Amino acid sequence: MHRRFVAIFFLMPLVGCDRTGSQRALFNTTLLLIYLNSGIIFMIVTRRATFRLYPSKSQEVKLHYWRRLHKDLYNACLYQRKTEYNRFGRSVSYYQQQNLLPEFKECWTEYKELGSQALQATVKRVDFAYTRFLKGVGGYPKFKSARDYRGWTYPATSGWKAHTIGDNGYLELSNLGQIQMRGKARTWGTPTTLTIIWKQGKWYASITVNCEPVRQTGNGAVGLDFGTYHAIACSDETIIDNPRFLGNTQQKIKKASKKLRRKRAPNFKKKIKASKRWRKNRKKISKLQNTIANQRQDWQHQIAAQIVSRNSLVATEKLNVKGMTRKAKKGSSRKHQKAGLNRSLLDVGISNITSLIKYKLSECNGVFVDVPLNKVYKPKVPCTPSISR
Numbered sequence: 001m002h003r004r005f006v007a008i009f010f011l012m013p014l015v016g017c018d019r020t021g022s023q024r025a026l027f028n029t030t031l032l033l034i035y036l037n038s039g040i041i042f043m044i045v046t047r048r049a050t051f052r053l054y055p056s057k058s059q060e061v062k063l064h065y066w067r068r069l070h071k072d073l074y075n076a077c078l079y080q081r082k083t084e085y086n087r088f089g090r091s092v093s094y095y096q097q098q099n100l101l102p103e104f105k106e107c108w109t110e111y112k113e114l115g116s117q118a119l120q121a122t123v124k125r126v127d128f129a130y131t132r133f134l135k136g137v138g139g140y141p142k143f144k145s146a147r148d149y150r151g152w153t154y155p156a157t158s159g160w161k162a163h164t165i166g167d168n169g170y171l172e173l174s175n176l177g178q179i180q181m182r183g184k185a186r187t188w189g190t191p192t193t194l195t196i197i198w199k200q201g202k203w204y205a206s207i208t209v210n211c212e213p214v215r216q217t218g219n220g221a222v223g224l225d226f227g228t229y230h231a232i233a234c235s236d237e238t239i240i241d242n243p244r245f246l247g248n249t250q251q252k253i254k255k256a257s258k259k260l261r262r263k264r265a266p267n268f269k270k271k272i273k274a275s276k277r278w279r280k281n282r283k284k285i286s287k288l289q290n291t292i293a294n295q296r297q298d299w300q301h302q303i304a305a306q307i308v309s310r311n312s313l314v315a316t317e318k319l320n321v322k323g324m325t326r327k328a329k330k331g332s333s334r335k336h337q338k339a340g341l342n343r344s345l346l347d348v349g350i351s352n353i354t355s356l357i358k359y360k361l362s363e364c365n366g367v368f369v370d371v372p373l374n375k376v377y378k379p380k381v382p383c384t385p386s387i388s389r
Contacts, residue, residue: 045362046192047211051164051183053171053196053203060203062176066114067198070122071149073104073111077126078141094127113175115159118152151197162191162207171205181205187213200290201283217364221313228344232303232353240303245295246347249288256285300349304356308366314357315369321351 055063081092101119105111111119132138154160161172166188170178189211197204223235232240263278274282307314325345328338358368 044189044210044212046208047185047187047189047213048206048208049166049183049185049188050197051169051171051181051205051207053205054180054182055203059176059179063196063198063203067149067151067196068146069111069114070118070152071144071146073119073122074126074149075143077123078129078143081126081130094124097123097126114152115154115174117156117158118154121153121155124155150199151195153196154194156193157191160194162194162205164188179203179205185209187211200286213363215308215360215363217308217312217361217366218310220311222307222311222315224307224314224316226316226319226348226350226353228341228348231348234307242344242348243295243299244344244347245292245299246343249292253285253288256281256288260285296347296349297352300353300356304353304360307357308360308364312361312364312366313369314361314366315371316354316357318370318372319350321345 077097084090084092098120101116129141133140159174163169163172166185168182170180172178189209191207191209193208195206197206225233227233228242230239231242260278260281263281264275265278266272266274325342328335361368
């Protein structure tokens with residue numbers, strides 16, 4: 001039998017108007033190729049690949065300088081929004097701030113080498129923070145310090161180019177040059193956006209690509225039950241133990257935190273700088289926490305890939321993890337036990353494992369089912385009246 005492919009076109013009309021008032025339809029066409037013989041769907045999706053950057057000393061100085069410039073632009077946009085609302089009672093939109101960027105660059109000429117689209121993405125971050133606040137998802141936007149602002153984004157392909165096929169290579173940034181990068185992407189495609197990240201004293205390049213991921217899966221079906229003593233109990237009698245990454249390193253973190261409290265901490269109100277020993281201990285704690293996070297993430301990816309490789313149907317119970325890990329009520333006599341339970345639940349990472357299984361199943365045309373846990377209704381049985389003797 002010859003191979004058969006079916007092309008499915010989804011047309012999404014976008015209506016726009018020109019100056020004369022006539023309407024025109026713009027159609028965005030997405031092509032999905034379905035391979036009917038094997039049952040595998042080849043679909044263009046967006047994936048992210050993160051590479052470690054190794055800049056030279058001069059390049060690293062310039063990267064830090066650019067990061068501070070983006071931080072100052074973020075704070076300036078935030079200050080403008082706060083000032084306009086507090087003094088005049090009016091809000092500032094993203095498009096108003098975006099239109100002010102040319103005048104801003106004429107006044108502050110050092111921003112010209114950063115690229116207009118990268119500056120627009122930084123302004124968009126402020127708008128996104130306000131949108132989250134108005135929806136009740138996040139808190140009120142705050143000013144960023146140089147330590148808290150981690151990087152910037154190139155929302156399009158202008159200003160950068162990735163010379164790689166998904167395995168090592170180098171990154172080329174305009175006005176900076178070529179930077180060596182190391183890493184490997186499972187599936188590579190067409191790069192679309194780039195985010196430069198500075199974390200734990202290291203530089204990273206997070207590249208989003210449009211690709212066609214292919215993942216093999218089995219014909220099995222399994223149900224998952226999450227816990228703390230055993231991380232996952234499967235319906236096929238497979239037990240996955242909890243590695244307890246946090247519990248194994250918790251004593252080291254406590255010991256380092258105790259030493260940190262004895263050092264001179266910074267106090268910005270009293271203009272007291274942190275001591276060198278305080279900074280050294282703080283870096284040590286941050287390194288331990290970063291190691292735990294990396295170990296947990298690697299373990300979660302391995303477990304999710306192992307489950308998906310055997311089963312094309314995965315069912316789990318729909319858990320309210322946010323409510324399960326909520327703090328104990330004030331005055332509770334078992335608040336220490338509740339805190340320990342919360343640490344164990346967060347150490348497993350139930351929500352992250354679920355999301356990893358979802359997207360891995362979508363790559364192999366699998367099915368993921370969330371079973372809601374409704375309480376069983378028990379009708380009230382009337383009590384029989386007692387018979388007096």
